[in-house]
Amino acid sequence: MIALMVPSSPTTLVHLSAVDIAIIVFYFALVLAIGLYLRRRANTGEDFFMAGREMTAWIAGLSFLSANLGSLELMGWAAAAYQYGILAAHWYWIGAIPAMLFLGIVMMPFYYISKTHSVPGYLKLRFGESSRALSAISFALMTVFMSGINMYSMALVMKVVLGWDIHFSIWVSSITVAVYVALGGLRSAIFNEVLQFFLIWAGALLIPILGLVEAGGWSNLRLQIAHNASAEYTHLWSTLGNFKDNPMGIHWTGIVFGLGAIISFGYWTTDFLVVQRVLSAKDLRAAKMAPIIGAAFKMLVPFIVILPGLLGLAVLSVKLTGETTAVATGGHSYNEVLPLMLARYCGPGLLGLGITALIAGFMSGMAGNVSAFTTVWTYDIYRALLKKNESDAHYVSMGRWSTVVGVIISIGTAYLVMDFKSIMDYVQALFSFFIAPLYGTVLLGMLWKRATAAGGFWGLLAGTLSSIGMWAWVKVDPSALRYVALSPNARDMAENMYRALWCWIVCVVVTVVVSYMTKPKSDAELSGLVYGVTAIPHEAPVPVYHRPAFWAVVVAVAFIIVNILLW
Amino acid sequence: MKMHEGGISIWFFIGVSLLVNGVLITGAGVWELIHPPTPDKQVVLFQYHTNVWWGALLLVLGLIYCLKYSPSRKV
Numbered sequence: 001m002i003a004l005m006v007p008s009s010p011t012t013l014v015h016l017s018a019v020d021i022a023i024i025v026f027y028f029a030l031v032l033a034i035g036l037y038l039r040r041r042a043n044t045g046e047d048f049f050m051a052g053r054e055m056t057a058w059i060a061g062l063s064f065l066s067a068n069l070g071s072l073e074l075m076g077w078a079a080a081a082y083q084y085g086i087l088a089a090h091w092y093w094i095g096a097i098p099a100m101l102f103l104g105i106v107m108m109p110f111y112y113i114s115k116t117h118s119v120p121g122y123l124k125l126r127f128g129e130s131s132r133a134l135s136a137i138s139f140a141l142m143t144v145f146m147s148g149i150n151m152y153s154m155a156l157v158m159k160v161v162l163g164w165d166i167h168f169s170i171w172v173s174s175i176t177v178a179v180y181v182a183l184g185g186l187r188s189a190i191f192n193e194v195l196q197f198f199l200i201w202a203g204a205l206l207i208p209i210l211g212l213v214e215a216g217g218w219s220n221l222r223l224q225i226a227h228n229a230s231a232e233y234t235h236l237w238s239t240l241g242n243f244k245d246n247p248m249g250i251h252w253t254g255i256v257f258g259l260g261a262i263i264s265f266g267y268w269t270t271d272f273l274v275v276q277r278v279l280s281a282k283d284l285r286a287a288k289m290a291p292i293i294g295a296a297f298k299m300l301v302p303f304i305v306i307l308p309g310l311l312g313l314a315v316l317s318v319k320l321t322g323e324t325t326a327v328a329t330g331g332h333s334y335n336e337v338l339p340l341m342l343a344r345y346c347g348p349g350l351l352g353l354g355i356t357a358l359i360a361g362f363m364s365g366m367a368g369n370v371s372a373f374t375t376v377w378t379y380d381i382y383r384a385l386l387k388k389n390e391s392d393a394h395y396v397s398m399g400r401w402s403t404v405v406g407v408i409i410s411i412g413t414a415y416l417v418m419d420f421k422s423i424m425d426y427v428q429a430l431f432s433f434f435i436a437p438l439y440g441t442v443l444l445g446m447l448w449k450r451a452t453a454a455g456g457f458w459g460l461l462a463g464t465l466s467s468i469g470m471w472a473w474v475k476v477d478p479s480a481l482r483y484v485a486l487s488p489n490a491r492d493m494a495e496n497m498y499r500a501l502w503c504w505i506v507c508v509v510v511t512v513v514v515s516y517m518t519k520p521k522s523d524a525e526l527s528g529l530v531y532g533v534t535a536i537p538h539e540a541p542v543p544v545y546h547r548p549a550f551w552a553v554v555v556a557v558a559f560i561i562v563n564i565l566l567w
Numbered sequence: 568m569k570m571h572e573g574g575i576s577i578w579f580f581i582g583v584s585l586l587v588n589g590v591l592i593t594g595a596g597v598w599e600l601i602h603p604p605t606p607d608k609q610v611v612l613f614q615y616h617t618n619v620w621w622g623a624l625l626l627v628l629g630l631i632y633c634l635k636y637s638p639s640r641k642v
Contacts, residue, residue, distance in 0.1 A: 017595070019591050019592075019594065019595040022591055023588055023591055023592075026584075026587055026588070026591075027584075030580065030583070030584055034580060037575065041574070059577060191577050191580070194577055194581065195577075195580055195581055195584060198581050198584065198585065199584065199588075202585065202588065202625055206617060206621060210611070210612050210615075210617065213612060213615075214611060214612060315611075343610075344610065344611050345610055345611055345612060345617070346610060346617075346618075347595070347596075347599060347604075347609075347610045347613065347617070347618050348595040348596075348598075348599065348618065349591055349592035349593075349594070349595030349596060349618045349622060350592060350595075350617060350618045350621060350622075352591075352592075353588055353592060356588075
């Protein structure tokens with residue numbers, strides 16, 4: 001164990017000064033202090049798992065976004081921008097904004113009015129115990145995998161940038177997260193996520209600013225990218241007419257219907273990792289505003305993630321490659337573009353803040369996964385299937401212990417994902433296994449009162465199995481790609497988009513067919529759960545600029561404008 | 568904007584974080600102004616002394632948050 005705690009120092013991108021180390025140490029001390037301070041505020045189940053349901057729209061909204069700003073957002077998408085160009089921004093705009101607005105305006109009232117503790121908890125109310133068990137178990141599996149990916153990504157950054165031993169990074173970060181989440185529960189996770197949100201922006205914002213100064217502005221940047229890579233790298237839509245015309249090997253139908261309509265809606269509206277933050281809001285208006293506030297800031301995230309990747313194409317003298325080639329040649333991989341840009345512009349102090357921003361991103365993502373896992377495990381698996389009638393204190397204690405156990409399992413998965421060739425593609429595959437079918441089930445459950453318990457369960461099961469089946473089919477027979485992704489030229493990203501679309505359709509069709517074959521619940525039983533039989537509380541008479549719908553329209557208009565400008 | 572009555576506001580913690588980081592970064596920037604590194608050890612665009620003005624910005628923001636959301640101040 002002692003050996004694990006001694007950082008090694010092979011080749012590194014940067015060397016930290018004393019002030020950089022002081023900034024990193026201060027960050028760790030502060031998040032632990034917050035966890036310790038909030039320990040006394042996490043005595044009941046409502047406090048520990050739902051943060052007392054007292055968050056303002058701003059806190060819930062920033063936490064909602066920050067929980068998603070994990071390692072994949074910062075390092076993975078900067079790498080994707082270097083590799084695929086500005087197409088990576090689709091995951092921030094069409095792959096997020098419409099879904100976040102839909103969550104706030106349409107779905108949040110049902111989650112909030114039902115007073116559920118979790119998304120599987122909603123399925124229990126709407127479809128019964130079997131649907132809850134299926135979604136809770138699949139979510140718990142997905143969550144610990146995601147958490148492991150977060151840990152691995154952070155350890156990779158620490159190894160590349162600072163030369164720290166990969167095991168040292170994994171253990172230090174995971175123990176810190178385990179301590180502050182186990183002590184303060186969801187409130188501590190949310191508190192730290194908002195803090196991490198500010199640190200991420202403070203540490204990462206300088207890279208695009210200084211990068212644009214060096215490149216000579218956006219127009220010159222586009223010219224340099226066209227020279228160094230291809231002009232296609234700076235177009236958002238115009239190259240999506242054919243699989244062969246863009247670096248990602250994807251067609252616009254995959255982006256619009258696979259990513260925009262299924263994967264993003266599935267993630268942002270049913271992934272409990274993010275929905276849990278909004279459920280902690282103090283009232284319905286705050287719950288509706290939180291995703292809209294999150295969407296407004298999500299629109300800006302490409303500035304600190306995608307733009308550095310594009311700047312890397314223009315200003316870096318070294319050519320980055322895939323992980324395998326980088327290891328074989330001793331060069332730098334795509335995943336190193338953000339640390340390379342950080343080292344390029346940031347001197348003493350700023351470097352420490354930039355590294356802290358990366359660590360904060362990783363830890364907020366990890367804490368989000370761990371706190372969501374803890375809630376689903378305790379309420380939807382342990383209490384529902386194993387110990388039904390224990391005291392509230394017993395479940396809080398279980399929540400604390402499951403936080404620690406969840407972190408330990410995540411550490412195990414971190415070691416597993418080290419062998420995967422591409423972190424991003426792997427995560428997209430996981431999404432399409434579990435999230436896309438879940439979205440079909442929840443959507444029909446909320447909007448169609450004829451959907452029955454049997455329909456919900458069999459639809460969810462069929463969608464999940466069909467997704468895993470398609471993935472396995474292409475793995476066994478790569479030529480099957482032409483059927484799953486509609487083209488033999490499609491790449492991994494495109495395959496994931498289409499697989500999500502097909503399994504969502506399977507889920508919906510099976511749910512509808514089985515529902516028509518089985519007896520529905522009465523309207524009275526569905527009150528508070530389904531559109532049409534639920535009285536949505538009217539908002540108090542407030543000025544138009546205080547209404548969630550107004551701000552949703554503002555964000556939607558900005559979303560349309562930015563897509564047209566970068567067409 | 569407090570998380571709970573009598574508790575420390577989340578924004579106060581953020582203020583402390585920005586303030587401490589601002590002080591450290593500005594200090595490092597001023598030190599570099601007085602003792603500039605050799606050209607081969609300078610970052611790109613070193614001439615803008617980013618750590619001085621960025622650190623000062625964080626320091627001011629942090630100070631504002633600390634004062635506005637101080638636990639000793641009644642809301």
